[in-house]
Amino acid sequence: MIVIVGAGPVGLWLAAELRLGGADVTVLEDRAEPDPHSKALTVHPRTLELLACRGVVDRFLDEGRRIPDGHFGGLDDRMDFGVLDTPFPFTLALPQARTEALLEEHARAAGAWILRGHRVTGLTRDAEGVTVEVAGRPPVRATHVVGCDGTRSVVRDAAGIAFPGTEATTWGWLGDVVLDDPPPGPVSVSGPAGGLMVVPLPGGVHRIVGGDPDGSRPGRPGALTLDELRTKVVAISGADYGLRDPRWLSRFGNATRQAERYRRGRVLLAGDAAHMHFPTGGVGLNVGLQDAANLGWKLAAVVRGEAPDSLLDTYHDERHPVGADLLASTRAQTALMTGHSPEGQALRALLSGLIADLPELSRTLAERLSALSVAYPAAGGHRLAGTRAPDLVLGGTRLFGLLRTGRHVLLDLAGGAPPAEGVTLHRGPLSVPHAHWAGVTAALIRPDGHVAWASDDPEPDSRPAVAGRWG
Structure with a gap:
C-alpha cells in the first residue's frame, strides 16, 4: 500500500492516478474537515488537459468561469x-475549495481511502518499506510514502530532505469580503501606493488581494484586520467598495524554497512540499497537480512490479527543473508586482507595452505560465520526444480520450507497426493535420500525455520503444 500524506488537491489527484494504475492507496489528512478557504482560484490549460485525459474535465468546466487571458x-x-494550441485556451476561475471537493469525489470513486483527522508525526524507513507514525493511532505500514503536506511538510523533514531557499522580504494580503458597492467586473490597479485586484467569488463574496510599500520588510507582520485592509484598499484604489463581513483575512510572503531532492528512497514529495513561492499567476496548485500526474503512473508501475525502481528517479529528474523554473518565474513576477517606486512603475509600463505589441512574447509567456511548453529530456533525438502531446484528432476519437485508461498509447499513424502488449494501440492517420506532427508515422505517448518516443520512418518498428517504455 502507498500512503499519501495530505488531502489537498495534489494528494487527491495523486491518489486517483495511483488507483488508475492499480495501486492500493490511503490518504492521511490532519484536518477533520476540508479547508473552507481557497488559497488558489485558477486552473490552467495544461491542468485542464490532464483532467480531460481522465474524463473528468467537464465537472470543472461546468462550475468554473472561463477567462480568455491572463x-x-x-x-x-x-x-x-486564445492563441494557445489546446482545447482549453483559457484559465478557469474556480475556488480551490470546489477544486478539492471535485478531486475528492474523483479519488473516492477510484477507490482511494481518505482518512481525515489523522495527523502524521513522523516516519521510519527500512529496506522493505516505511512505517508512518500517526498521533493517537496505530502506525501505518506502506511500501512508499508521498508527502503532499504543504510547505511545512512533516514527511519532508522526517525524510531528511533539505528545503533550501530564501526568507520572506515582502508580504501581500488578501480578504474575502462582502462588497456593498462592488465594481462591475474584475479590477486590477497598480501605482506608487501599491497594487490590488478585486475578483468576484461564488456566494456573493469578493476577493481583494494586493500589496503595498509597507509590506516590504523582513519578518511577518501581525494579523491582518478589516480596518487595515480597508485603509490599504482606499489608498491604492481610492474606494473601499463598501467592504464588510470578512470571511477570511490573510497575509502571504515571498519566501522561496525548493526541496533538494523530490525522492529519497521510498519517500517522495509533490506540490508545496517540494516547492514554495509567492502566489503569482496562480501557478502553485497547477504545478502540484502536474507533479502528481508525472509521479502517479510511474509509482503505480513500480509497485505493480512492471517497472524498475529506477523509474522513480526520473520523477525528480523531470520535475525538479520544472520547479526551479517555477521559482525563477515567480521571483520575476514578484519584482514586477512589488515595483511601487517610479523606476518599478516604468519597468512595469515598458514590459506591459511589449506584451501588447509583441504577440510572440505574449504567446511565449502564456505557454510558460500554462505549462503547455513543458518538455522533458528524452532519448532518441526525435523533435517530439519529451514534449506534451496535443489532443490529436484520430478518426472518430481523440488522443485525450485514449489516455483515459492510464496506460501508454501507441499511435500507428502510417500503418504497419507491430502490435504490442500492455499499451493502448490506435491505428490510422491523423484526421486533422497538425503542423508539429507532419511526417510522424508512429509515436508512443506516456500516461501523463508526454511523448516517450516518435518516428518519421515510413515503416516504423515500435517494438523497441514499447519494450523500453519504462525509461
Whole structure:
C-alpha cells in the first residue's frame, strides 16, 4: 500500500492516478474537515488537459468561469490564451475549495481511502518499506510514502530532505469580503501606493488581494484586520467598495524554497512540499497537480512490479527543473508586482507595452505560465520526444480520450507497426493535420500525455520503444 500524506488537491489527484494504475492507496489528512478557504482560484490549460485525459474535465468546466487571458506579474496588458494550441485556451476561475471537493469525489470513486483527522508525526524507513507514525493511532505500514503536506511538510523533514531557499522580504494580503458597492467586473490597479485586484467569488463574496510599500520588510507582520485592509484598499484604489463581513483575512510572503531532492528512497514529495513561492499567476496548485500526474503512473508501475525502481528517479529528474523554473518565474513576477517606486512603475509600463505589441512574447509567456511548453529530456533525438502531446484528432476519437485508461498509447499513424502488449494501440492517420506532427508515422505517448518516443520512418518498428517504455 502507498500512503499519501495530505488531502489537498495534489494528494487527491495523486491518489486517483495511483488507483488508475492499480495501486492500493490511503490518504492521511490532519484536518477533520476540508479547508473552507481557497488559497488558489485558477486552473490552467495544461491542468485542464490532464483532467480531460481522465474524463473528468467537464465537472470543472461546468462550475468554473472561463477567462480568455491572463496576467504576468499583474501587468495591465494581458496575455492572450486564445492563441494557445489546446482545447482549453483559457484559465478557469474556480475556488480551490470546489477544486478539492471535485478531486475528492474523483479519488473516492477510484477507490482511494481518505482518512481525515489523522495527523502524521513522523516516519521510519527500512529496506522493505516505511512505517508512518500517526498521533493517537496505530502506525501505518506502506511500501512508499508521498508527502503532499504543504510547505511545512512533516514527511519532508522526517525524510531528511533539505528545503533550501530564501526568507520572506515582502508580504501581500488578501480578504474575502462582502462588497456593498462592488465594481462591475474584475479590477486590477497598480501605482506608487501599491497594487490590488478585486475578483468576484461564488456566494456573493469578493476577493481583494494586493500589496503595498509597507509590506516590504523582513519578518511577518501581525494579523491582518478589516480596518487595515480597508485603509490599504482606499489608498491604492481610492474606494473601499463598501467592504464588510470578512470571511477570511490573510497575509502571504515571498519566501522561496525548493526541496533538494523530490525522492529519497521510498519517500517522495509533490506540490508545496517540494516547492514554495509567492502566489503569482496562480501557478502553485497547477504545478502540484502536474507533479502528481508525472509521479502517479510511474509509482503505480513500480509497485505493480512492471517497472524498475529506477523509474522513480526520473520523477525528480523531470520535475525538479520544472520547479526551479517555477521559482525563477515567480521571483520575476514578484519584482514586477512589488515595483511601487517610479523606476518599478516604468519597468512595469515598458514590459506591459511589449506584451501588447509583441504577440510572440505574449504567446511565449502564456505557454510558460500554462505549462503547455513543458518538455522533458528524452532519448532518441526525435523533435517530439519529451514534449506534451496535443489532443490529436484520430478518426472518430481523440488522443485525450485514449489516455483515459492510464496506460501508454501507441499511435500507428502510417500503418504497419507491430502490435504490442500492455499499451493502448490506435491505428490510422491523423484526421486533422497538425503542423508539429507532419511526417510522424508512429509515436508512443506516456500516461501523463508526454511523448516517450516518435518516428518519421515510413515503416516504423515500435517494438523497441514499447519494450523500453519504462525509461
